[in-house]
Amino acid sequence: MTSQPVTGERRRDADRTRAEILDVAQREFARRGYAGARVDEIAEMTRTTKRMIYYYFGSKEKLYIAVLEQAYSVVRAAERDLDVAHLAPVEAIRTLAELTFDHHDAHRDFIKLVAIENIHEAEHIRKSQALANLGTPVLGVIERILEAGKASGDFDTEADAVDVHMMISAFCFFRVSNQHTFGALFGRDMTAPEHRERLRRMVGEMTVAYLRGCHRP
Amino acid sequence: MTSQPVTGERRRDADRTRAEILDVAQREFARRGYAGARVDEIAEMTRTTKRMIYYYFGSKEKLYIAVLEQAYSVVRAAERDLDVAHLAPVEAIRTLAELTFDHHDAHRDFIKLVAIENIHEAEHIRKSQALANLGTPVLGVIERILEAGKASGDFDTEADAVDVHMMISAFCFFRVSNQHTFGALFGRDMTAPEHRERLRRMVGEMTVAYLRGCHRP
DNA sequence: TATGACTAACTCACTAGTTCGTACATAAGT
DNA sequence: ACTTATGTACGAACTAGTGAGTTAGTCATA
Numbered sequence: 096m097t098s099q100p101v102t103g104e105r106r107r108d109a110d111r112t113r114a115e116i117l118d119v120a121q122r123e124f125a126r127r128g129y130a131g132a133r134v135d136e137i138a139e140m141t142r143t144t145k146r147m148i149y150y151y152f153g154s155k156e157k158l159y160i161a162v163l164e165q166a167y168s169v170v171r172a173a174e175r176d177l178d179v180a181h182l183a184p185v186e187a188i189r190t191l192a193e194l195t196f197d198h199h200d201a202h203r204d205f206i207k208l209v210a211i212e213n214i215h216e217a218e219h220i221r222k223s224q225a226l227a228n229l230g231t232p233v234l235g236v237i238e239r240i241l242e243a244g245k246a247s248g249d250f251d252t253e254a255d256a257v258d259v260h261m262m263i264s265a266f267c268f269f270r271v272s273n274q275h276t277f278g279a280l281f282g283r284d285m286t287a288p289e290h291r292e293r294l295r296r297m298v299g300e301m302t303v304a305y306l307r308g309c310h311r312p
Numbered sequence: 313m314t315s316q317p318v319t320g321e322r323r324r325d326a327d328r329t330r331a332e333i334l335d336v337a338q339r340e341f342a343r344r345g346y347a348g349a350r351v352d353e354i355a356e357m358t359r360t361t362k363r364m365i366y367y368y369f370g371s372k373e374k375l376y377i378a379v380l381e382q383a384y385s386v387v388r389a390a391e392r393d394l395d396v397a398h399l400a401p402v403e404a405i406r407t408l409a410e411l412t413f414d415h416h417d418a419h420r421d422f423i424k425l426v427a428i429e430n431i432h433e434a435e436h437i438r439k440s441q442a443l444a445n446l447g448t449p450v451l452g453v454i455e456r457i458l459e460a461g462k463a464s465g466d467f468d469t470e471a472d473a474v475d476v477h478m479m480i481s482a483f484c485f486f487r488v489s490n491q492h493t494f495g496a497l498f499g500r501d502m503t504a505p506e507h508r509e510r511l512r513r514m515v516g517e518m519t520v521a522y523l524r525g526c527h528r529p
Numbered sequence: 530t531a532t533g534a535c536t537a538a539c540t541c542a543c544t545a546g547t548t549c550g551t552a553c554a555t556a557a558g559t
Numbered sequence: 560a561c562t563t564a565t566g567t568a569c570g571a572a573c574t575a576g577t578g579a580g581t582t583a584g585t586c587a588t589a
Contacts, residue, residue, distance in 0.1 A: 109564070128431050130348030134549060144566055149550065189527075209493050210427050214345050217492035227496055234498070254514060257500055261511075262518060265486030266479065273485065275434035276426050279444055281451070283474055294478075297471060300527040301479065301518060309526035310406075310517040324538050324583055351575060361540065366576065532589085540581070547574075556565075 113151050115141050120148075121162045125207040129159055129215060156219065163212065164225045166205045173198055174232040184244030188306060189299035191236065192263045196295045199267035200286070206271045233260055244306060251308030259302070266298045330368050332358050337365075338379045342424040346376055346432060373436065380429065381442045383422045390415055391449040401461030405523060406516035408453065409480045413512045416484035417503070423488045450477055461523060468525030476519070483515045 119140045123132045134155050138145035152158040177194065179187040199206060212220055220226045237256040244250030254262075270285045278284045285294065336357045340349045351372050355362035369375040394411065396404040416423060429437055437443045454473040461467030471479075487502045495501045502511065 112564080128345050128347055128428075130345055133547090135547090143564095145549090146551085146566065147564080150564075155549070207431060209490065211345075211431060213490050213492045214424060214428060214431075215492075217496040220493060220496045228499060230498060253510070257498055258511070258514065260498075261487070261494070261502060262483065262514065264490075265482045268490065269482030269486050270478065272489075273426070273430050273481075275430045275432075276437060277478070279434040279437045281447060281474055281477075282445060285478060293470070294475070297475065297479070297522075301522045303527040304521035304524065305514075305518045307521065307526055309524055310520040326538065329538080350573090352573090360538095362575090363540070363577085364538080367538075372575065530589100532587105534587090535585085536583100537585095538581100538583075541579095542577105543579105544577080545575095548572090550570090550572105552567105552569085554565105554567080556563105558563080559561085 109151075112141075112143050112147055116143065116148055116151060116158070117162060117165055120158050121166065121204055121208070124159055124162055124211065125204040128211050129219075132159075134158075160219050160223050163208060163219060164223055166208050167226055167229075170198070170202070170205060171229075171231060174236075177233065177236055179236065179240070184240050184247055184249045185303055185307075187240045188237075188244070188259075189303050191233070191240070192267075192298040192302045193295055195233075195263050196267045196298050199271050200291070203271060206268060209268075210272050241306075250306040252306050254306075259306070262305070263298060263302055266301065270294060326368075329358075329360050329364060333360065333365055333368060333375070334379060334382055337375050338383065338421060338425070341376055341379055341428065342421040345428050346436075349376075351375075377436050377440050380425060380436060381440055383425050384443055384446075387415070387419070387422060388446075388448060391453075394450065394453055396453065396457070401457050401464055401466045402520055402524075404457045405454075405461070405476075406520050408450070408457070409484075409515040409519045410512055412450075412480050413484045413515050416488050417508070420488060423485060426485075427489050458523075467523040469523050471523075476523070479522070480515060480519055483518065487511060 116137070120132075120137050123137045123140070126132075132155075134145055134148060137158075138148055141147075148158060152161055177191065179190050179194075182190060234256050237259050241250060241252075241254075241256060241259065245252075274284060274286045283290070333354070337349075337354050340354045340357070344350075349372075351362055351365060354375075355365055358364075365375060369378055394408065396407050396411075399407060451473050454476050458467065458469075458471075458473060458476065462469075491501060491503045500507070
């Protein structure tokens with residue numbers, strides 16, 4: 096046993112220090128953007144100093160990339176846990192859309208980071224070996240649902256898995272990412288509790304209606 | 313007659329100087345974000361000096377707000393020119409969706425500015441008397457289409473105009489705003505010419521299918 | 530139409546305060 | 560003893576904003 100009590104924290108703990116820096120940095124980058132975030136401020140919000148940020152991450156940019164990698168890894172883990180294989184195509188895709196909605200609802204910081212990264216035209220993601228061209232498990236899930244749905248006659252569409260993923264993501268992402276300008280201009284907070292259930296149903300219904308191909312007479 | 317030739321430009325021209333600063337600033341803010349944009353750099357890209365930016369706009373923030381106001385006024389002008397009143401409900405909403413698609417496709421800088429403003433939780437829009445709570449003409453257009461469609465029996469939906477506007481905007485906005493991260497992760501550029509027509513049809517079909525209410529057995 | 534007073538538009542040089550990053554010293558744990 | 564982790568203090572480059580003076584264009588009046 097070390098000199099530290101069981102309930103206390105060790106004075107030097109590389110893992111904890113690194114993790115704490117990452118968490119604080121995520122909040123700060125999500126809040127202020129890459130250029131707007133301040134390394135000194137991130138340091139102040141941790142129990143350590145700025146020197147440690149440079150010790151562990153080397154530079155502001157590398158810290159930011161590490162934040163992105165961690166954020167994406169959380170999302171991918173959630174996607175791997177998706178289980179809709181036992182459902183019939185219509186219910187499977189509806190459920191997938193609603194779970195995507197829930198996930199976006201619960202991970203606001205992640206959405207902000209992605210929005211920020213798009214302003215920078217994904218230059219940091221492209222610099223990350225861990226992220227570039229990595230894809231995501233959902234694509235496979237959607238592909239299987241689409242095939243099953245077409246085979247059963249439930250679906251009639253020319254769209255592929257990437258298209259459908261985009262359609263669902265667009266709705267769920269936009270509702271959160273654009274809540275502030277949308278709210279300021281139209282006086283409706285799309286993320287408010289009183290709209291949540293209706294909009295959640297809406298993604299599911301939208302996706303199902305589209306895949307059934309019931310546009311045109 | 314003044315000392316200047318008719319076709320030439322005046323050496324001192326407040327309107328032109330102001331307009332040039334605004335245009336350059338729009339590009340720069342859209343490119344780098346609010347914090348990332350540099351007043352000195354904006355000045356260098358104009359035919360005038362930084363001192364003039366402060367002379368006309370007072371501060372970096374006021375310049376940014378002026379840029380936002382100009383960008384939104386362009387959008388609103390386009391929305392006022394919308395003409396779908398002569399179309400039957402189904403064709404009207406499909407056309408509206410496709411025109412929204414075209415508009416987003418053509419105004420990339422505007423989309424970036426809106427994304428940036430959302431990262432700042434719309435604090436600048438709220439500071440602008442010209443923008444806060446101004447709404448948009450499309451809402452009225454959508455409202456009329458929805459009423460007509462319900463009356464004719466073409467539409468069966470609980471969604472209101474704001475919901476429908478959000479659904480269409482989400483698709484069109486996301487395709488452009490998230491093109492870079494989406495492209496980096498899935499290897500597909502949603503804004504590339506080979507996807508344009510298919511995705512354009514997709515917004516229209518998605519909206520029509522949803523409003524017809526053909527989800528559920 | 531020439532003149533001179535007046536003001537809006539403009540230039541230049543500067544500063545106070547940040548901000549990322551690092552050199553150097555030191556303590557903890559093995 | 561020796562490596563890993565941590566803290567302090569500082570500096571070079573940048574960045575928003577300004578003080579003070581200058582020029583171009585306008586307009587009333589002789």
